[in-house]
Amino acid sequence: MPHATTAKPLLLRGFEIYKSFLTPSAQEAMLSDLRDVVRAAPLFSPMTPYGKPMSVRMTSSGTYGWVSDRRGYRYAPQHPDGTAWPAIPETIMEVWRAVSQTDRSPDCCLMNFYAEGARMGLHQDRDEADFAYPVVSISLGNEALFRIGNPERGGKTESLWLHSGDVVVMGGAARLTYHGVDRIKFGASPLMPKGGRINLTLRVVD
DNA sequence: AAGTCGCC
C-alpha cells in the first residue's frame, strides 16, 4: 500500500498539503530506491550563478535533471559528471499518478538533501516550459519549516512544518508562488537514523 | 539571488 490516505488535502494559498500521505513502509521503499539513484548519480553541491554554493546537496532522476552553475539555472540531460540521469523510481512515479491530476509523466525528479543547517531561500520554480503542470513535492526524514509567500517577491508569508511522508502539490494559481525552507529539525529519525531531510520534487520540464 | 546577514 503506497499511501495511508487519499483524503482531501489541506489548502494553504493554493498549495495542496497531504499530511502523512506515505506510510512508513512506503517511505522505506522509496528511500531504498533513492540509494540506487544516488549510487548512479552522486549528490553534488550546486553553485549559484553568482558564485555562492547552495547549502543543500542535490541530484536528479529522469530525462532531465536540474542544475545550477555559473551558466545559470537550467535542466540538463546529464549529471555534471557527464552521465545520463537514472530513471525515476516507480515508487515515486506512483505518488505523481495519485495526486498530479494529469496523464503526462514527469521528466525530472529533483532530490534535495538537507544536512544540518541546510536551507532553501524563497524562490519560484520557473525553469519549466509549461506552468500548467503542477510540481509535486515529497518530504522524507527530518521535519522542515516550509514557508509560502506570494506570486511576486515580498509581502506576508505563512509557514508550516512538513513531516516525513507528507506530499505537497503546487499547481494552478500556486504554481509560481514563492516558497522555501527556513530550517530543519536535524537529528535521528526512524527513517534516517543519522539525520537529514530529503525533498523530492517531480516536474514536467518540456 | 534556489545566498547570507543583520535588525527588531
Place this chain on the structure above:
DNA sequence: TCGG
C-alpha cells in the same frame, strides 16, 4: 532565540 525565533520569526519575519
